[in-house]
Amino acid sequence: MKVYEPVNLAMPLAKELDEIIMERGGVPDGETVRRILKEFGLEEACLGRGVTVFRNGDVIALLLPRGDVLMVDIIPASGELSDALEVIAYRDKQLNAFIVEILPANDIEYEGNIGLEPAIIDAETLELESSPVLGHFEEDEEGLFLVIDRETYERWKESESTDTCPVCGGELAWKGEGAYCRDCGYRVKVVRE
Template sequence: MPDVYEPIMGAFSLARRLWKMIVEKKGLPTGDDVASLLENLGFERVCTGSGLAVFRNRFVIALLIPRENMIVVDFLSSSGELSDALELIAYYDKEIECYVVEILPSNELEYEENLGIEPVIIDGKTFELRSYPVLGDFKQGKDKVVLKIDREVYELWKESGKLDVCPVCGGHLRWKQGKALCTECGIEVVVDEEH
């Protein structure tokens, strides 16, 4: 199970799983499917109302808002700090005929960090990927946060030609011994062969 101490940690893990589920199901998942994914990420369902479900762990609150042809999940710090809140949106874009999963700041005016996250874009007919998202699960290391990606994601990232760009903030990555460290946000990216 990934570590989810910050909104971005939950958003990355859920986006990765939604990408796989859209390809597997050949369409958007249901609200119940997304609720199960959140529970598998260690969130506890604390409230369900009409058109809304609230989940939380010790550090992050997730609001699931399934709509017609769209899934919205807001991730908030349980401290109440809105500046690092994120919104994950999954929908079908009729104009480009693709499914899209994107992670956006909930409040762009207050968001304290740069966000360089590539959206997941999946062809609506072939269900092949049209973008190069670098998504995985976070783990809290001894002195840094580590983003673990699988080999498939690494190969896509390599194909994009952007191995020197941080998938979280868009900053510069320095590679050493198979690991990349962002010089701006401090995230370490590793390829997890067991992922």
């Protein structure tokens, strides 16, 4: 997995969090998320007073576990806050569901909807009730691309939004099992797992 900018970390982290919630029936604790961030190649830089800071050469992540709400703020190492994202996982008591969403730090400059929609997981059945398009990023000679599995693609297809880029909300051009976004330049590839 490649992490060069906040979206490269936010999407796989959100996917991992929704899988943990569906498996365990609750928002993961800070220790679990610390382990995940290390597995994603980030180095723990600071731990103290309920906040953990992670980094690599391109991004800085702040882990903020607060009881049944988990937040991870992801900032480019350049400090450009307009590209910063927040991954948040919590239980919505009104909906009786767990929510995992990726929010831009600056709604004014960022018009996209990362992942197209949040992961909404029924708190009783632990089944996914929405169609988030989440995966991880890999790199080849043409650059970075988002890898999604067949199950994610089928849910996305049912939502009738496969022409919308899950990274920036722009327009996708499909060719076979892959697509290219005309706005942000990211590619999307569907893999069989």
